[in-house]
Amino acid sequence: MTFASDAAAVAHRPVVTRVVEGDSVRVPASEQAVRIPLRLSRDGGDIDRLWVQRTMVDEIWLEHRAPGHATWRSPVQSFFRPEDDGPSFPTGFVFKLPEGVEDVDLMVRTHAPVQLRPTSQTGATVADMQQRGGALAGANYASLAVLAFMALSLFAAVRDRIYLALLALSASALAWFVASNGHLYAWPGVRWFALWGAQGVWALELLHCAAALWLAQRYAELEIAARKLDRAGDVLRYIALGLAALALVRLDVLASSMAWAAALVGGATLAFIIATAVVAVRHRIWNSLSVLTIVLVVAGAFTLRAFTPFGIHGFWVRYGPQLAITVCVLLVAVGMIGRIAHVRDERDRERLARGDSERRLEREAARVDLVQQLQRRLRELPAGDLEWAAFRSVFERLLPLLRLESAALVAYGFHGFDLLLAEPISSKPHYTDLLATRMGMMKGLARTQAPVQLQLGNGEALHLLHAVVPLPIRAPAWGVLLLQRGDGSSFTDEELALASDFGRLAVQHADEAAAALSLRRSAELDALTGTFNRRTIDLWLSRSFSEAHREDQLLSVLFVDIDHFKAINDNHGHAAGDAVLRQVSDVLRKELQPTDVLGRYGGEEFVIVLPGRNGDDARQLGERIRSAIELVRLEYEGKPIRITVSVGVATRLPRENEPAAAVARADQALYAAKRGGRNRVNVAPAVFT
C-alpha cells in the first residue's frame, strides 16, 4: 500500500514525516530546494540505484548526511538540462546510491508542483525501464512525425483545410510529448525552449487541445450537424489559445494556477471531443465509431493518470495517454484519407452534374432556336421547299450538338415527295449507297418508331455505326434520320431522344406549314377548276395594272366565255356542265405561259391576265384558245358535247393604272363576239370608252 505525502512540510523545517521509497510524494513549487528524507529498502543485494520518473523539476539530487561524516551528494540532474551522455530518450532520473546507506535525502527544486515516486532498483531493472520507455517514446514520436508529414501531403494534394487541422493535431501532439517527456531539451537547436520550463509544456498542451478542438469541429462537420456544440468548441478553442499565450509569458506566480488551468482545459477538450465523436457517429462519418472508441480510451487513460497521487502508477499509466492520443490521431488520419475519396466523389458528382446541366441548357437553347427558325423559315417557303428546309434547320443544330460527322434524311411519300437530304452534301453518295441496299430495313425501322444504333455501310464503310431515328410521318409515307459520328462512338439514350425530338419538331412544323399553305391556296382558288377565284383574280388585275402603269409595261386582258353553256347544263345535266368547265380550264392552262394568270370570273366565264403582251399577242392567244377548245372532243355518258368559246380582248391604255375600264372593254368585246355569232375572238378598240 502506498500513500501520498506532502513534501511541503519538509521544505525548511526538520523532518516530520519520513517518506518510504515507493510512495508518492507531492513537491510544491518553490524557489529553494525541498528536502525529502527517504527510507530505502535494500533487501536485494543488487539494489544500488534510486529511480525517479522524469518529471518537470528544475533540479534534483540526493544527499546523505551522517553525524560525524562528510555529506555525500550525488550529481544534480534537471528535467530541462538532460545529461549529454545519457540515453537518447531518458525516462527517469537515476542516482547511484552509496553503499550501506538506508536513509538519503531527495533534494528537489521545482517551479511547478510535481508528484514524485522514488524507488530503489537494480541496475538491470533501471536499464530495462529506460529502454522500454525510450522505445515507446521513440516509436510514438516517429508515428506522429509520419502522420504530420502525411497530413501536409494530403493538404497539398486536396487543399482542404481539414488536413491543416490534422497537421496541427499531429505536430502539436509531437511537440507536447517531446517536451513533456523532457526529450526536447536534449536536442540541439530547440534547447532554448527550456527557458519556458514547465509553462512551455503547458503551452504546448494547450495548443494541442486547440488543434484537437479545431479538427474535431471540422471532422464531425459541426457547423452543419450541431451548431451550438460548434460554437462551444470555438469558445473552448479560444480559451485554450489564450491560456497558451499566457503560459508563454512565464510568470512564476501563474505556475500553480496554470497547471490547473491546463488540466481543466484538457478535461473540457476531452469531453467536447467525446460529444463531437458521438455526433460524427450519428451522422455516419467514415471511421467515426473507431474514433469515438479511441477517444474514450484516451479519456480513460487520462483519468487513470489523474489517480497517480493515490498510488496508481506503472508504465502504462505513465505512457498510456500519449499512446492513446497517437492511436487516436492515426485513426482520425485514416478517416481523413477515406474522406479524400468522399471529397473526390463529391467533386466528380458536382462536375458531372454541372456538365449535365450545361449540356441540358445548351440543348434546350438549341431546341428553342430550332422551333423559332422553323416557324420563321417555313412561313415564307412555297410547297415543295418546306420539307428540306425544315430538316436542314435540324441538321444545322444536330451536327455540332451530337458531334456528328454527317446526317441524312430519308423520306418516302412525305407530303407527296421522296427525299434524300444529306449534310454535309459530300456525304450524299454514302447515303445513296446505303439506301440502295438497306431501303427495306430502313422502312421496317421507320415503322417501329424507336431509335436504334446499327453498324451500317457498304464495303469499307461497313463498320460505321449509325443511329437510325424514325420520324413520325403518317403512313403509308415513312422517313428516318440517319446520324453518324466520325469516331464511331455510340449514342446515349439522351442523344437519341434529342435527335428524335428534333426530327419530330421538323415533321410537325413542315406538316403545319404545308397545311397552312394549302388552306391559303384553297382560299385563293376556285374549287371546281383549280384556277384563281373571282376575289383573287380581281386582286391580280389591280396589282398587274398598277405595276404595269408604274413600270410602263404592256398588259392585256382576255375574257373567255363558254357558248351556250346553259344549253349544255339543260341537255346533259349540271355534272356535265361541271366537266365542261374543268375541261375548258385545262385547255386554257395549257395555252398559258408561266407569267400569265388565269381565273374563273363567274359562271362559265374565265379571265386571263397577260402581263407584257400587246393587243395583237392577246388576240393571237385568244385565237389559239378558241381553236383548241373547238377541237376538244368531250363525251359525257356516251353523248358527245361540243364546246366553243367566245373571247373578248382588251389592252391597257398608257394612263390606266386600274383594271375597271379595260375589264369593261374586254367584256364589251366579248359581248360583241357573242353577238357576232359566238366561237370567235373580238378585240376591243383602244378608245372604246
Ligand SMILES: Nc1nc2c(ncn2[C@@H]2O[C@H](COP(=O)(O)OP(=O)(O)OP(=O)(O)O)[C@@H](O)[C@H]2O)c(=O)[nH]1
Ligand atoms: N354546271 C354548272 N353550271 C353553271 C355553273 N355556274 C353557272 N352555271 C350555269 O351557267 C349558265 C350560264 O348561262 P347564260 O349566262 O344564260 O349563258 P349561256 O347559256 O352560256 O349563253 P351565252 O353565254 O349567251 O352563250 C347558267 O344556266 C348557270 O346556271 C357551274 O358552276 N356549273
